[in-house]
Amino acid sequence: MQRTRALTAVAISASTIAALLALPSAEATVSTDVVVNEVYGGGGNSGATLKNDFIELRNNGTAPVSLASWSVQYISAAPGATTTWQVTNLTGSIAPGKTYLVGEAAGAGGTADLPAPDATGAINMSGTAGTVALVTSQTALSCKTAADCAADASVKDLVGYGTAVIHEGTADAPAASNTASVARAAAGTDTDQNGADFTAGDPTPAAGGSGSGGGTQPGPLRIHDIQGAGWVSPVNGQAVTNVPGIVTALRTSGSKGFWMQDPTPDANPATSEGVFVYTSSAPTVAVGDSVLVSGKAQAYYPLASGDTVATTSNLSVTEIGTATVTEVSSGNALPAPIVLSAANVPATYAPDLGGANIESTPVTPSRSVLDFYRSIQGMRVEVDDARVVGPSDAYGEQYVTVKPNEATTYRGGSELLGENQTPSGRLEVVAADGSNPHVSVGDVLTGATVGAMDYSQYGGFLISASTVGTVQNNHLAPVVADANPAKDLSVATYNVENLAPSDPDSKFQRLGAGIVTNLATPDIVSVEEVQDNSGATDDGTVAADQTLTKLTAAIAAAGGPKYAWREIDPANDKDGGQPGGNIRTVFLYNPARVTFVDTGAASVNRTTTGTQVVSKHGEPALSLSPGRIDPANPVWNSSRKPLVGQFSFRGHDVFVIANHFDAKLGDQNQDGRFQYPAQSSALQRSGQAQVEHDFVQKLLDVDKKADVVVVGDLNDYQFSPALSSLRTGTSDGTGPSILTDLISTLPTNEQYTYDYEGVSEVLDHILVSKGIKDLSYQVVHVNAEYTDQASDHDPQVVRIKP
Structure with a gap:
């Protein structure tokens, strides 16, 4: 509950103290709106059924409450000098009498997914003891004691469980476990006494049902809002809720997940309508499913050995990570792919920025190939009758050209004709199922090669191809040198x-x-x-x-x-x-x-x-x-x-x-x-x-x-x-x-x-x-x-x- 507390030092008698202890706390009032309703930190641990930790909120009031600038935060049971609060930002609103589910970190154990959450974070909470706060800002708290947190006006509600130093009232809520959460004993009742208000029992997360923040309604952001008109997502690192899209392709090996695309694009050519959803395990959705995805928007940088995000020269891929997925319908038509050719792929591969970071500039699709492919990152694309310009390697990676008449070598490749003049038609193709077509330069992938536009540290942008064209082997003959005259x-x-x-x-x-x-x-x-x-x-x-x-x-x-x-x-x-x-x-x-x-x-x-x-x-x-x-x-x-x-x-x-x-x-x-x-x-x-x-x-x-x-x-x-x-x-x-x-x-x-x-x-x-x-x-x-x-x-x- 929202409250203001003041402590005043006065001299009182023992009998007065006893009388006061017999009365309800001056702060022991039922909240009129949003409280922390249930906390579970054992998700994914040994013996757990649920794969994720979670925090559930409840609106006890009679009117919706906007959570757009709020957060839930967590700190360990006995915070030290360097311990900080971990933050999950909230979005949307919570309707009266409804709950709002916040999915947190997953573990290696568990068999059941959470119900579709309203917000998703990555906080790895203790299964037995810790403190959760509902905060009316998205700034990390600084308090480390119960008194200091009680004095912080941004703390809307707070639950300490197990042996947490920070808690409301005279005692913590009971300890939780890998199989038990702590939940309010009676429908959201809040007396500011964690020890009395909460009991331990089976975790009972309810599917998101807050209205604009969860359930089966689309959230406030579309894919193009998450991708943005820049090189890095404008909501990078933030929780996103119920982002709608049609599943267009699956990745079932390596970094597992799926691509989805919004069939209703905006009018901005710089903003992509597709995005990769990282699920960590094999995706359970099917191509053609209409889904709502909640998770964390993140700029994923593929790193080479020794690289860090700060030092890598690779571009990022915008993803939704730690994702939970709600299926709305199945069997939907897929958005038509963008057919790549000399007609729409720019002539310049990369702009000359004097060595500067392209991420500091706006995405300008007409400026360069890099810009153009970033503007359609994650979307379905197609190349037709694509000639191979780089042979298949052991990993099933090969390169084609979308411009068959550009810088062509006499044997069918694409040639570098000057410094920083990468042929603009060159594009990597990798079969999404991991198969290897074993093609050489001059061969052709006849028909349509179709898939999602992705990015790799080894060759820039690529098509993760759900459909690979039929191989036309043109049997490129090895060169044989002329015989050497005896006098030479x-x-x-x-x-x-x-x-x-x-x-x-x-x-x-x-x-x-x-x-x-x-x-x-x-x-x-x-x-x-x-x-x-x-x-x-x-x-x-x-x-x-x-x-x-x-x-x-x-x-x-x-x-x-x-x-x-x-x-x-x-x-x-x-x-x-x-x-x-x-x-x-x-x-x-x-x-x-x-x-x-x-x-x-x-x-x-x-x-x-x-x-x-x-x-x-x-x-x-x-x-x-x-x-x-x-x-x-x-x-x-x-x-x-x-x-x-x-x-x-x-x-x-x-x-x-x-x-x-x-x-x-x-x-x-x-x-x-x-x-x-x-x-x-x-x-x-x-x-x-x-x-x-x-x-x-x-x-x-x-x-x-x-x-x-x-x-x-x-x-x-x-x-x-x-x-x-x-x-x-x-x-x-x-x-x-x-x-x-x-x-x-x-x-x-x-x-x-x-x-x-x-x-x-x-x-x-x-x-x-x-x-x-x-x-x-x-x-x-x-x-x-x-x-x-x-x-x-x-x-x-x-x-x-x-």
Whole structure:
């Protein structure tokens, strides 16, 4: 009850005290309106039937009472200095003579759902002792004693049960348990004596019946009110009650729940009419059900390893969590899906905000793809006859394009043509039932692919597809390199993706066959991501002879030559990559075709000592071959060091530099909230490129016509500052070029070596010095575009006449 209390210190006799104790308290009056009627904190505990805790209110008055600015709050039985009140905000109103049910936290036990509540919170109350307050504001209380709470005018009613320090009257209500609540003994009677007013017994929550706040009537908010016109829900963190919608799709694996959509949209194109309802267990609703959902509106950020909500660059998904669902009807028609195509999907993937957070701007559907998809988040969408631009992975994730004529590669992918120019038609598709269509680039999902618009940390917006189009397999043929003329030296690069002896024999066999058949047995192969003999086991092993023995044996078994190798073991756990794997670059070479020029004393520690360019009889040479380039330079911290080797072919010296530059790990998400995304790794790659450029320049200073081939996984694009630094010594490319990046000599629609989340792009390169004029060059597509891969990179090969 609403009350004001005052304590006055006076001197009175013992007989007077006795007389006063015999009388009812001055505050012992029956409430005229809303009281706490029942409290239960054992929900979901062992032995409980109900899955959730709850608080039930009752209106003893004759008129409705608005609860729009009220809350229920909870504090533990013996609050300490740092203990705070937990708050669940209320909405709607409570009709006279009616109850109002507040659902609270669920536990792992229990078999029965609460009846449909009027409000939902996430307070995990004690099953035996604690204090619940009904408060006429939504500000957390600060009182920690019974006297201080009694003096707080915002406290409408208060119940302490068990051994709670804070309670009304001279005693607590009885202790509750996992199977017992405490409830008023007689229809809402309130004497401000918790010990007398409440008894313990079976929990008896009544379904919400407050009118605008619960029951089977829609609450005050629609889905578009919850989604709002911004990137984060305007009611994020607040309880929402009886939100109406039609169930459009179910998610029965992973983060379980369902999507629902309002069939009566508002007129604002920025506000979505769909939302995901998180149920934690398999949803019990069916597609086509008309439902009312109560729960907590929340912005869910999918987090990568090490991320927090504060640090993630991912966008959020608006959800209704800790949900309770009331079915109104079934078999309803579903809202028509939005058909996505070049006609309605914007041309710009993401706006340039100078790195700022897009969440600080309004959702503007016409501005970018990110805006547009946020404006229809959770709604039914459709793509028709969608061509695959990113192959299925092990998790059943694949990418299609809704713009079949946009940035098309010669094999059917969607190509990255410039920095921050993600193809706007690219969109992820995941079957809602977890099935995997096993599609490759160029295949088509014929007919309609239909589902809810969702968001993933791995690829931005996606269709969680209830219906996946029929697979049309277009049998994309692997590329086979031209045969190598006897007078040409062929040099290849191949990232073999964390190759370890423990990998299945089938991987070694496929890599071997690819080098023999598809790469046409190059004379020299730079192999990246060769792991040590114990693979990812972090046991101090750094040698990789077992890995290389298996690889070279697989090549020979496929009909190739018996390759020899040269490499330098890294210092343990200093070169990045998979922890414990000690990945490195390795030269494989065919000793029947080419000679490796070994220089330098065997006693030199080549892991830490860099090779130097020296002049021998006016010709460039290496002080250490094989050698590393400036391995102590900080630009190589936690990254692979370039391996340089001097080869002799038909009497000519050729210098080959094998690379694996710093990866893009830690860069912000191209599909995320910071646009354009920061690339924190780019600075290190540019530094690495500059060091290598300067080394190449030293070779050319001795002989400007020296034959230098730079190969490997450079983890950056042909138009990036790093590649500009490698070619010209300047990040903007204004310096004189000493190397030609061969990928840039291909037709535009062939300039890619990798498929990252449906985007065909360049990570692997072969560059040659300007003195090399007579050459032929191919990217050999055998992996990146296929659902069945031996590696995630495609190799490439150049044939030169030294």
